[in-house]
Amino acid sequence: MNAPRYPFTVRLVGFAPAECAQLENLLAQAPRTGPAYFCLHDDSLQEPDLYIAAGDSPAALARLRCLPPGALQPTLVIGGHGASCHRTLTRPVDAVHLYDALAELLDARVQALAARRARGESSLPERRRRPRLGPDTEAPAHYASMRHGPHDGAVLIIDKGGAFRDHVAQVVGTQGRPVEWTDSGRAAVRLCDETPVSLVMINTAAPGIEPYELCSKIKAQDGASRTAVLFLVGPSFRYDSNRARDAGVRGLLDKPVADRHIVATFQKLLSLPA
Known part of the structure; x- marks a missing residue:
């Protein structure tokens, strides 16, 4: 009997409802020999292990640019014009390529977390209630005074x-x-x-x-x-x-x-x- 797999959390960003449903269905069918995945609700407070973003959504790409420095959640971009600095897949999404890309990104995340722990560093979760609207440009003391x-x-x-x-x-x-x-x-x-x-x-x-x-x-x-x-x-x-x-x-x-x-x-x- 196969041991149960605790799923890695995925946040979908910028997709229309129909494509969200398609991606959720593909992730639910991920091979049992690899990682399992669970798509977070928009209101979920859980930190995602991965982002999957629509490459043709300016709002989604802007949200990725506003992730805090040193964020360890890797990102897979689907579609767009191929100019993203993130790992990219073309549409229509091929299931095998999707699973392979996510497994590689998760492996990179595990290695980055291990390196951070080896340096004695800890990561703090994003504390904002809503997605960032733009990169932080003020001094840290400015944001501290707003909290x-x-x-x-x-x-x-x-x-x-x-x-x-x-x-x-x-x-x-x-x-x-x-x-x-x-x-x-x-x-x-x-x-x-x-x-x-x-x-x-x-x-x-x-x-x-x-x-x-x-x-x-x-x-x-x-x-x-x-x-x-x-x-x-x-x-x-x-x-x-x-x-x-x-x-x-x-x-x-x-x-x-x-x-x-x-x-x-x-x-x-x-x-x-x-």
Whole structure:
């Protein structure tokens, strides 16, 4: 029996919905002898391992140019005029060439990460809520003055059991915030009202929980404007971006959530040290 493969995360940039669906289907059929892939939702807070961008989309190419210096997510460009500095494939996409190109890019990423660790360097995730509109041209102090860190509060996990809470507390260790748990929406609202909470993680599969309504109630409370609420989403949950934004949801994490994505999310939303 083949061991299950944890998929590498891919962010598609600049493609029309029909081509996104085509690429997602190709990636889902990647050979079992190589890497597995999972395309991130637009609202996902997970850091991508790879970018795949439309070479004929000026917005997509501009977004790639605005990646922070030293970004370790390799990029594959599909289509365009061949002038990109990134690895490029022509349309129509050949599945074999696609799998080979992505495997080579992932290998380069692994080597770059290993070299960085050997130098004693650590990488911090992108902390912006939205894609960059242009390269950073000001001094670092200018951007530091614009940042507003999270208030000093706990992490609250709303789930049917406490196992995920225990795992998160173990992963983030003593550097993280206190990690609390409840299986009650009413108790969650009360806890957010009575105690400082910086991050709320709602498992959308928790019984008796309507996640959008619960997020709305939490965000409606005084002082909750800087409380980040995210959803833990499984394959069977249909995430509604418009409804989520109306409720004040910051984004989502796809289950199962790898430890590296838990740590990166805490670095992103809670300024957890590297």
